[in-house]
Amino acid sequence: MAVKAISKYEFAPADSVDKFHGAQLLYVCWDDHLMFCSPLAYCLPPNTPFRDLCEKILPKSYGYHPDWAQVDMSKATWLKSGQPFAVDMDKTLGELGLKHKDVLRFKTPGLNGLNGSGF
Amino acid sequence: MSKVFIALQTNEDSRPIVEAILADNPLAEADYQPAMVKVSAEDTLVIKRETIEELIGRDYDLQEIQVNMITMSGYLDEDEDEFRLSWKN
Amino acid sequence: MDMQVKKKKLGLKEKYAHMTRGLDWQPSYQTKEAVFPYATYEGIKVHDWDKWEDPFRLTMDAYWKYQAEKERKLYAVLDAFAQNNGHLGLTDARYLNAVKLFLTGISPLEYMAHRGFATAGRNFPGVGPRVACLMQAVDEIRHSQTQIHAISNYNKYYNGFHDFKHMLERVWYLSVPKSFFDDAFSAGPFEWMVAIGFSFEYVLTNLLFVPFMSGAAYNGDMATVTFGFSAQSDEARHMTLGLECIKFMLEQDPDNVPIVQKWIDKWAWRGVRVLSLVSMMMDYMLPKRVMSWKEAWEIYFEQNGGALFNDLARYGIKMPECLSRASIDKEHASHQTWSILYQYGGAAAFHTFMPSDEEMDWLSAKYPNTFDKYYRERFTYWREQEQKGNRFYNNTLPMLCQVCQVPMAVTEPDNMLQISYRESDYKGEKYHTCSDGCKQIFDDEPEKYIQAWLPVHQIYMGNCFPEGTDPTVEGFDPLAKVLEWYHLVPGKDNMDYNGSEDQKNFNAWRGLATKND
Numbered sequence: 001m002a003v004k005a006i007s008k009y010e011f012a013p014a015d016s017v018d019k020f021h022g023a024q025l026l027y028v029c030w031d032d033h034l035m036f037c038s039p040l041a042y043c044l045p046p047n048t049p050f051r052d053l054c055e056k057i058l059p060k061s062y063g064y065h066p067d068w069a070q071v072d073m074s075k076a077t078w079l080k081s082g083q084p085f086a087v088d089m090d091k092t093l094g095e096l097g098l099k100h101k102d103v104l105r106f107k108t109p110g111l112n113g114l115n116g117s118g119f
Numbered sequence: 120m121s122k123v124f125i126a127l128q129t130n131e132d133s134r135p136i137v138e139a140i141l142a143d144n145p146l147a148e149a150d151y152q153p154a155m156v157k158v159s160a161e162d163t164l165v166i167k168r169e170t171i172e173e174l175i176g177r178d179y180d181l182q183e184i185q186v187n188m189i190t191m192s193g194y195l196d197e198d199e200d201e202f203r204l205s206w207k208n
Numbered sequence: 209m210d211m212q213v214k215k216k217k218l219g220l221k222e223k224y225a226h227m228t229r230g231l232d233w234q235p236s237y238q239t240k241e242a243v244f245p246y247a248t249y250e251g252i253k254v255h256d257w258d259k260w261e262d263p264f265r266l267t268m269d270a271y272w273k274y275q276a277e278k279e280r281k282l283y284a285v286l287d288a289f290a291q292n293n294g295h296l297g298l299t300d301a302r303y304l305n306a307v308k309l310f311l312t313g314i315s316p317l318e319y320m321a322h323r324g325f326a327t328a329g330r331n332f333p334g335v336g337p338r339v340a341c342l343m344q345a346v347d348e349i350r351h352s353q354t355q356i357h358a359i360s361n362y363n364k365y366y367n368g369f370h371d372f373k374h375m376l377e378r379v380w381y382l383s384v385p386k387s388f389f390d391d392a393f394s395a396g397p398f399e400w401m402v403a404i405g406f407s408f409e410y411v412l413t414n415l416l417f418v419p420f421m422s423g424a425a426y427n428g429d430m431a432t433v434t435f436g437f438s439a440q441s442d443e444a445r446h447m448t449l450g451l452e453c454i455k456f457m458l459e460q461d462p463d464n465v466p467i468v469q470k471w472i473d474k475w476a477w478r479g480v481r482v483l484s485l486v487s488m489m490m491d492y493m494l495p496k497r498v499m500s501w502k503e504a505w506e507i508y509f510e511q512n513g514g515a516l517f518n519d520l521a522r523y524g525i526k527m528p529e530c531l532s533r534a535s536i537d538k539e540h541a542s543h544q545t546w547s548i549l550y551q552y553g554g555a556a557a558f559h560t561f562m563p564s565d566e567e568m569d570w571l572s573a574k575y576p577n578t579f580d581k582y583y584r585e586r587f588t589y590w591r592e593q594e595q596k597g598n599r600f601y602n603n604t605l606p607m608l609c610q611v612c613q614v615p616m617a618v619t620e621p622d623n624m625l626q627i628s629y630r631e632s633d634y635k636g637e638k639y640h641t642c643s644d645g646c647k648q649i650f651d652d653e654p655e656k657y658i659q660a661w662l663p664v665h666q667i668y669m670g671n672c673f674p675e676g677t678d679p680t681v682e683g684f685d686p687l688a689k690v691l692e693w694y695h696l697v698p699g700k701d702n703m704d705y706n707g708s709e710d711q712k713n714f715n716a717w718r719g720l721a722t723k724n725d
Contacts (some may be wrong), residue, residue, distance in 0.1 A: 002655065003661065004396070008246060009654065011658065015669075021536045022640070025668065029627060035600070038617040039607040040605065057509075100641075103631070118625035122511065123515075124512075125444075128437050134224055139542055152422050152498060153423070154425035154426075154433050182560055185441060191447070191448075192516070194263065195263035195448050199220050207522070
């Protein structure tokens with residue numbers, strides 16, 4: 001529905017991709033690890049290899065969690081906007097079709113938080 | 120049936136008001152919490168000027184309640200003699 | 209013989225009628241529509257403005273008299289507090305972090321409320337609401353001023369109180385309350401009245417002011433409890449105005465009902481999301497607790513709000529659907545929100561800390577269904593890690609909800625281990641929200657919410673560094689620069705309470721106050 005207004009009400013989105021200096025936003029959540037209260041926001045160039053995300057970027061964010069040491073990212077399963085998503089470590093975010101503000105979730109089989117608590 | 124209430128700061132100004140409310144509304148209950156007292160009753164609560172005046176021994180303007188009131192619930196109807204809180208159904 | 213004849217005074221109702229009616233004039237060289245350009249575009253139909261009546265029947269003369277009395281009382285207490293080292297009477301300086309959040313997150317909103325009611329008063333063609341809005345506008349600026357004055361006492365001794373106005377427009381979690389008021393202020397005068405006058409004042413401020421201020425009293429904070437109750441004495445009048453406004457709109461024309469319902473739905477949920485900050489203030493930031501957030505929710509929302517909606521049912525108004533969701537969240541809101549602030553405590557404007565064992569026992573008694581099941585283990589783990597020198601700070605920015613702007617930490621109502629994701633597409637762009645309530649608000653007015661100033665996105669765009677910052681230099685530390693831009697000194701104004709300057713000073717000063725050396 002349109003906003004009720006006294007004149008034309010049209011604005012450019014505040015967060016369009018052109019404002020991020022060549023990078024784009026990507027949200028990532030490690031499911032079953034609520035120690036991290038919400039999905040994380042990254043600002044990455046589309047030519048970032050997916051491998052770099054998994055091997056360089058995520059470890060910095062999630063390394064604090066005791067589960068992380070045992071994570072094998074090649075076994076992680078991924079969802080994009082809630083739907084199964086096939087990843088390829090050798091492709092870039094752009095090549096995988098990831099767009100600005102896409103949201104990814106991954107599960108690490110067998111690793112479900114401290115004592116399996118989801119935390 | 121729904122509850123109406125009024126909460127007042129606990130001080131010497133509101134002590135006789137609470138006393139008057141409890142005298143005029145036999146079903147009202149006072150709940151004392153830190154620094155405040157909340158008086159609630161089913162459906163209706165009436166504060167009467169005359170009762171307060173008898174307790175404090177001077178003329179009283181019901182609008183003085185404003186100084187010590189914290190919150191209330193229900194529709195208000197106020198005139199010189201009564202401050203009435205109620206729900207309509 | 210002199211006879212003292214008591215001059216017959218006007219009755220309250222007559223006096224109100226004389227002082228709030230017939231004050232207007234008819235414009236002659238401008239149309240009424242040009243003088244009141246915002247009166248009709250929202251779709252609210254008004255046939256008779258004189259049907260508006262303030263049940264307090266408060267007139268300006270009485271207003272000044274009673275407000276002056278409130279001010280005299282308040283400032284006497286503030287003087288006594290300052291003269292007698294009142295800050296050393298606190299239960300514990302941890303408590304002050306709640307006051308810091310209040311000063312940065314709430315006091316500036318009182319000022320926004322002042323502007324909003326002044327604007328609404330200007331835009332209503334009826335005299336009754338104009339007088340009521342005028343009084344409320346004056347009340348709100350008084351609240352803002354008295355809060356700043358009262359809390360400034362703490363700024364002499366403790367960190368984090370130094371720059372609330374600067375922080376409001378910058379610090380990430382303060383965008384939550386700020387965007388709430390910006391949203392309301394940028395709506396028309398009728399929506400403003402439903403948003404602030406009704407949903408916020410009538411349905412929700414009780415949850416903020418009443419148990420929290422009682423909590424301030426319980427924790428020895430005479431300054432806060434006094435400004436709090438002084439403000440709240442005005443709130444009772446504001447609530448009455450909010451309720452009167454709703455009733456007036458509903459009675460004026462049946463076409464108003466669906467519009468009002470939509471606003472009530474929207475603003476009830478917006479309010480619930482803002483109050484998640486208050487939930488953690490009550491359950492985690494008060495060393496001595498009066499009642500839990502859940503209890504406050506039950507008394508002031510479920511019972512009191514329930515009575516209200518029962519009553520409004522005769523107009524065809526229904527309890528907002530999203531609130532059944534809020535009744536599930538009441539068991540989780542404070543724990544989840546405190547988890548957010550704890551882990552992002554390196555970028556907050558106050559100290560965070562984990563509860564003690566005794567406090568956890570209190571939480572588990574108050575939250576028998578959820579605290580031990582979900583949260584005790586988490587908080588115990590974090591506390592152990594802190595004691596080992598491995599205090600948890602999340603080092604990556606969180607994803608935020610496009611509408612409420614709180615990090616996306618809300619879980620699904622039927623699965624408290626699953627974060628809830630809601631997504632909308634608008635003009636080729638994706639937008640994420642944390643709940644059905646926020647998604648519905650977005651989908652209803654996407655054009656409004658695509659303009660949201662989301663702190664995380666703004667940081668990534670490079671808009672949150674001090675002027676002249678070059679983010680491309682070797683070893684650039686974005687968090688350090690963001691904190692500099694916030695005017696916060698890491699470790700001094702934030703991070704854990706344990707080991708903080710506030711903790712050391714409070715303990716040392718209290719020691720001096722109770723002993724001769």
